[in-house]
Amino acid sequence: MTVDTPETLATEGAAQAPRRSRGRPRKTADERDDGNRRRELLTGAARLFRAQGFAGTSTRDIATAAGMRSGSPFYHFESKEALLAAVMLEGMQGALQRQNAALARLAPDAGLRERLRVLVRNHFDVLLGPDSDFIPVMLYEWRSLDATQRSEVNRLKDDYEAAWVPVLEALHATRQLAGDPLLARLMIFGALNWSVQWYAAPSGRTARSRARASLDELTTAALQLFLKEAA
């Protein structure tokens, strides 16, 4: 696999000299490429926004990561903010799809605790698994969006959280979850979302790893922490 150089990501400088020269036949009828270039911008921007923050990342950084010149990202996106919004929307749509798929895989007679386990496990995957730069960017950079973009993202986020509400309320009704379910939900998401700050990926690209647990182990720990004994 890895056909060509799918992750060259040329930090910077690597693509400073004039890539290809003037004559340039340029990909004749290669329309797919347009979509690919856009996607490279999106994934590169997600990675950089996560690592350096939105304001700390220049559009030149993003262009370089995609092997482009400084002005070229604006052929694909209206503005830096539009790129950020696209990263977040892309991330939320993927997260929603994965959550729906995970829930669909549940047995029809699955219990409440099992339902919550699947939601939590999927959420850890969305936060910490492969290609997991999009949602952390959404979680930690949403204040850089304007009101319109924010409400678009929030609509998807509300959908995502909506799947949790009946599960948490039913757990509360059966005394397996204590306290106001709204506050419980906010605190549970906090406990999970915070893992972005301290979790060291198994492949180890973060510094100061404080916990070397698998995502399954994190899921177990979370359920143990939140849930009471079944009645």
Place this chain on the structure above:
Amino acid sequence: MTVDTPETLATEGAAQAPRRSRGRPRKTADERDDGNRRRELLTGAARLFRAQGFAGTSTRDIATAAGMRSGSPFYHFESKEALLAAVMLEGMQGALQRQNAALARLAPDAGLRERLRVLVRNHFDVLLGPDSDFIPVMLYEWRSLDATQRSEVNRLKDDYEAAWVPVLEALHATRQLAGDPLLARLMIFGALNWSVQWYAAPSGRTARSRARASLDELTTAALQLFLKEAA
């Protein structure tokens, strides 16, 4: 109390420039003013860093907030990063002092649950109470520090968290807290720290308030969520 400036903590730079210059009578014996100006920069920077992020805040913004011209903050701080580090160190020292004071106020025979309640309640106060910009900045902007500054901040943070460890371990030993205590601590801090993202202060200066609970109510909800019945 607080005789003079017992917590100036002069991160760095404070004693680099020749402080006072040639002509200019300049406030004769007004030593307090120096400290006050420095403090105004710190509190203004904390507020702006929290609201706009570190990279999204210019040193000119900070100067204006303190009623200064654009170059003047650099008379008090070596660099923008030094200002950020000072905000975080100031915040952590205050948080540690308040935590120690809260624990000292506990009755000697206070139970484990009461100890945890005091820690959680104080933490909410540090995150969301008056003058609570410093710690959120530390939590959400620490990646902008260099390694040296980061380790200074981390030393204080480790001290702060050290007070929680025996309490959580004792609660675990008595079956009031389930699961690995290390992961439990990380998730509990996540649940609390995340409140910075959604809690609307009673005076209401944040948008999109999702929960109008008091800090006491948040504390109760947290303890209900995390703790099992006493044996």
Place this chain on the structure above:
DNA sequence: CCTACCGATCGGTAGG
């Protein structure tokens, strides 16, 4: 998508 640019803003400094 590149070339060639622009105006604005940024962190920081010399000298008083």
Place this chain on the structure above:
DNA sequence: CCTACCGATCGGTAGG
């Protein structure tokens, strides 16, 4: 702490 300034970098655009 202000005045006056600097080089670097930024987001973005015209025109092909």
